[in-house]
Amino acid sequence: MKRLLTQPRKAQAGSSYSAGLAFSLASFVAIGLITLFTSVLSARLYGITVIGQSALVLAPVAIVTLLSTVREQPAMVRELAKLKPRHPRATGVFLAVFSFSFILTAAVTFVGVIASYFAFHGPLHNPKLLAPAVVGLFGYLVIINTCWNFDGIFGAFRAGRELFAVRLHQAVIYGVLLVILALFTHSVWGLLFAFLGSWLTALLHRLLLLRRVIRWRVPQAEIRAGFSTLREIIAFGLKVTPGSLATGLSEASGTWILGVTNSINVVGAYSRAWTFATRLTELNWRITEMLLPTLVQRRHVGDAEGFDRVLTDSLRYAAFGMLLPAAVGGGAAEAIMHLFGAGFDTAATALRLLLFVPMLQTLTAIQGAALMAYNRPLLTAFAQIARLIITLVGGVVLTLAFGMTGMAIAMAAGALLSFGIYFVILRVSVHASRPSVLHHRQLAGLAAAYSSGFLIAHLLEHQVSGAPGIVAAVVGGSVTYIALGLGIGGMTPHDRARLRTAVRQVTGSRVFSAEMSGAA
DSSP states (O other): OHHHHHOHHHHSSSSOHHHHHHHHHHHHHHHHHHHHHHHHHHHHHHHHHHHHHHHHHHHHHHHHHHHTOOSHHHHHHHHHTTSOTTOHHHHHHHHHHHHHHHHHHHHHHHHHHHHHHHHHHTTTOOGGGHHHHHHHHHHIIIIIHHHHHHHHHHHHTTOHHHHHHHHHHHHHHHHHHHHHHHTTOOSHHHHHHHHHHHHHHHHHHHHHHHTTTSOSOOOHHHHHHHHHTHHHHHHHHHHHHHHHHHHHHHHHHHHHHHHHHSOHHHHHHHHHHHHHHHHHHHHHHHHHHHHHHHHHHHHHTTOHHHHHHHHHHHHHHHHHHHHHHHHHHHHTHHHHHHHTOTTGGGGHHHHHHHTHHHHHHHHHHHHHHHHHHTTOGGGHHHHHHHHHHHHHHHHHHHHHHHTHHHHHHHHHHHHHHHHHHHHHHIIIIIOOOOOGGGSHHHHHHHHHHHHHHHHHHHHHHHHSOHHHHHHHHHHHHHHHHHHHHHHHHOOOHHHHHHHHHHHHHHHSSOOHHHHHHHHO
16 A cells, blocks of 8 residues: 555556646636636627627537537546556557547437527527537537547546646637637627637647557557447446436526527626636536546555545545635626626626536536446436436526526526535445545635635725726635635645645656656
8 A cells, every 4th residue: 555655656557646637727727817818808809799699509519519428438538547658458449439429429410400400490599590500510520529539538647738738729729719700700600710710729739649648550459459348438438428418408508598588698698607607617627537547546456545535635625726716706796797898797696606506516526536436427317317407497487587697596506406416425325434625624614715705805896996906806805715714724734745746746847748658
């Protein structure tokens, strides 16, 4: 056990969890800031009506994304996490999963085009948006789905540095394309081509980096062996699919419900608030893409103590980190939404509620990774189906009563319910120890940090007008949140050691590519 914990590079494939997670968090922060800028930029350049149209155009893509997967990628990660980077078997497994993914996505995209025709000519009453929606669907099939398959490979070997590079590239290119295309058009086509163009250039970047984790030339026997694992991979993925499908439908329901019951401008305002919140939701992907292979390896080598420690620490860190933007963003919600332009500030109250969703989803995703590592993925369906029911029923009823704020209430309530169910399932099924985030001191620290951070941000927002007020609110609220959160909740010696290790991994001279060369 001591050898396993003190020499992780010999026991684990690829980069360590701390190193991979450090780059994932750096990616989340840096790209989040860039995305905030591009969100404001797109709203200012194209206006609330085009933003609403864009939300409806990309809604079919979100549905096809849900229906075109049987969660084969997490199942692939479980298989690859036991191998070393550039192992010949990894190529065979990847080719098998990618072939299946492309065929399934192509079939669902065809159905999606037909369904979009009836949706835009029917309840959405926007037939002119059908053409960009179809372009978006085929862009997803050829470009975005391929990128996500590549990211599964990077994640399996915890290639955090490579993922950081391609995602930063994509975020920057998106902003550049927004400005260039705005010179020629202020229609939904400008937003769509900027979106797809950024994914296309990032796809080429991913292709260049992919050889660091897999080999392109391997014996035919390894490819056949990889395809022989496809049945097992799909069988595992099918157990995850019901929960994943319910999760995606819950997240996409807001746009559809508001699109049917309200004006395009209401959809635009809600969409920008939801987009702002979902940028934070991406943290659960950043964490779980590094966490799942780590938990699989811990269980594979029988390291129960390490498994429990990684799971508990991930829950603690996620709760503390994700509640900060909920506090500060909630306190300054009016100024933040006003920053997007005229009409968007009507979604300020909705934003305050929606900012709780990323934290709850991240905690839920971490618990879901533990269930998948224990080969109990079907249990995730119960929580997510319950969330879907609450979100859909509550969304329709509350939206009719309170507009977009009602939809936000339903989204937050559904996320809270799923978190609670996951927590019970994990305690009963896996018998994991109670995470520190639930200890009285930790809870007191989080409550005090949220309340004070929200209050300070809200006061500063009203004291200073415009962009300087937002900066003051974010800085003041964040400092207050961190001071009280750490002062009351505290840090353990292991927390300090992990923080020092993460900083060294991000700023030090050792790079993942060098580790890959040594592993190969």
